[in-house]
Amino acid sequence: MKGILIGMFAIIRYSTKKILFSRKAIITILIALFIAVVMGYAATQDMDRLQAGTDFMDGLILFFFMPVIAMIYGASIIRNEIEDKSITQILTSPLKREYAYLGYYISLAISLSIVMVIIVTVGFLAFFGQKGIDGDALGVYVDICALSIIGSLVYSSLFLFISLPLKRPLYFGLFYAFIWEGFIGSLGGKIQEVALKHYIRSIGSEWIPFGVISDYSASEVTYSFLVMVVVTSVFLFLGMIIFRIKEFP
Secondary structure, three states: OHHHHHHHHHHHHHHHHHHHOOOOHHHHHHHHHHHHHHHHHHOOOOOOHHHHHHHHHHHHHHHHHHHHHHHHHHOOHHHHHHHOOOHHHHHOOOOOHHHHHHHHHHHHHHHHHHHHHHHHHHHHHHHHHHHOOOHHHHHHHHHHHHHHHHHHHHHHHHHHHHOOOOOOHHHHHHHHHHHHHHHHHHOOOHHHHHOHHHHHHHHHHHHOOOOHHHHOOOOOHHHHHHHHHHHHHHHHHHHHHHHHHOOOO
16 A cells, blocks of 8 residues: 555656646646736726626636636646656556556646636736725635635546547547537536536535626535536546556557
8 A cells, every 4th residue: 555655646746747837837827817817907897896706707717717727737648648658657667557547637636726726816816906805705715716626626537537538638628618518508407417517606606695606507515516526436437447458559
């Protein structure tokens, strides 16, 4: 067990550092700047502080950018390891492949959580830094950060999984992020329940008393948590199986 933990920790440390300081960090910076400009400008307008601030963080970050950022990072982590041949060190190590895959997932989930919290913080400060920060605003900030971390855990399992059977996982990721989550997830009625963001926003509707999300047509919170735990576990389990039996070039 000690050897497994040491091997997984080495993968987590190496992969987390590699993800956070890769060239994709430029994309994160650009997205953060975009959100800062949009929310900073919005703060100059005459609008309800808590309602509007919550809506911007919900719509821009939770609804749109979270699955996109998860797709950008998650769909390429193992594929990049294959292309630069660094995955050979993992495959030839004494650590079983299942644990190596779990290490990749943990590093991706940690990295995405850090990135999302940074982006939420930038948007929060750009808007509420001008409008005023009080207990209610901080409550919204903490809740959005928590929802972003929950989303990072779920989306990491999905996009890491699809990177295994597909040679061009980014194409599927674009379809999923923009069409499945973006379009289908925005439709009314039961159909939106096939999108993961529905369950994330369902939890948010219980936590956040401001903005559109507070009136969201949500599923029950316990059920939403259960769905995300099941989805994460299933994709993680399937990914571990495929990673164990897959032949890498």
